[in-house]
Amino acid sequence: MSLLPVTEAQRRLLDAAPPLGGETTPLDQCIGRWLTGDVLARRDQPWADLSAMDGYAIRHSDLPGPWQVAGESAAGDASLAPLSSGQAMRIFTGAPLPSGADMVVMQEDVTRTGDVMRLAPGVTPRAGAHVRRARSDFAIGDTLIEGGTRLNPAHIALAAIGGYGALPVGRKPRIAIISTGSELVEPGEDAPPGRLPASNAVMLGAMLSAFPCEVEQVGIISDSLDILTHAFIRAKSADIIVTTGGASVGDHDLVRPALEAAGGAIDFWKIAMRPGKPLISGKLDSALVIGLPGNPVSAFATATLFLLPVIRKLAGSISPLPVPLMTPLGEAMDANASQRDAYLRATLTDGSVAVSGEQDSAMLQSLARANCFIIRPAGVPAAHAGTLVPVITF
């Protein structure tokens, strides 16, 4: 099989990942989820002309006063006597103006003796002061948030003010994570010579914790065709089965044969990317199968470029792919003479970007120092410092 270009592999994976559909979800569980439909205002905001200050509601035509204080309006009041000429109404922040009133003077700007209120010396309030007009934020039927938006705390507040206690958001994908490799032990367990802590599953779990999804950690599966095949069969009710390791060409690289033995099919294998070449994409019944390479940095890079976009799409995002930002190089870079696009661990600081250290795909220290990938497409010439290059932050 030839190496599939990264964008083509992303397209094929996303085409195979239809959104899971929406579920009505209480606002306190909506953070980070994608809206599946537009949110239209169910109420006017503000519902009436409201005071923005504690003070007195008056008629502008009555300036410069004095006024007779005729009553009081507090937040929550809905039926007030109209204000006649020469009258002021004591009013508090968020309270409705009585009909006839068209402005508010702050209490700091007046003096009051009994029921008589006067402007303090030198105060010249402007027409319409300190009034929040009815519907000046939004009116019933206005589109408050567009479908496909990923909800942040401000969206959730806006939906609540707009009259909602729950919103339609994409269902959370269920993701089963399988670590393959007889050499692996669980993190923290004794790792004698020949054994290695399984870092990929905890890394992926940490990456996915920022997304609306449900993760099932299947654990470590040894390099046995039979055992891995059964692990696939047990995991196939998930929306996505993610494996790490066993994706390449060695005698113990069993992900493809085990997937086929479980009744699944391979869509593509091997992409034109470094690190991450042996990526596998397939299906097992309704589950998407994404086989990530075992090398930890390869697993991180392919999860960033393929797994996370698929999760976003299933969960309702309409723009699931990471968008590269053109960023100046802080130092010169060599040409990329290979047939594969290089994704280089790098650090973006003070507006420029530079590689963060060793680029061997087994080495995690330079990944831990990095906050982005510099993309060097296959065949690009050397670049001098200051050249704009595409960067994906993480």
Ligand SMILES: Nc1nc2c(c(=O)[nH]1)N[C@H]1C(S)=C(S)[C@@H](COP(=O)(O)OP(=O)(O)OC[C@H]3O[C@@H](n4cnc5c(N)ncnc54)[C@H](O)[C@@H]3O)O[C@H]1N2
């Ligand atoms: N003859 C060839 N050999 C290799 C090729 C190739 O094209 N021809 N491709 C290389 C590339 S590129 C990569 S990437 C690796 C990936 O191979 P696998 O996906 O089969 O990964 P493994 O062989 O199972 O493991 C590779 C490496 O990573 C360690 N590992 C595995 N799982 C984990 C884990 N969960 N946590 C931490 N570390 C893990 C494993 O012990 C190995 O050291 O293949 C190249 N070879």
Ligand code: MOO
């Ligand atoms: O594609 Mo591999 O991830 O270069 O080591």
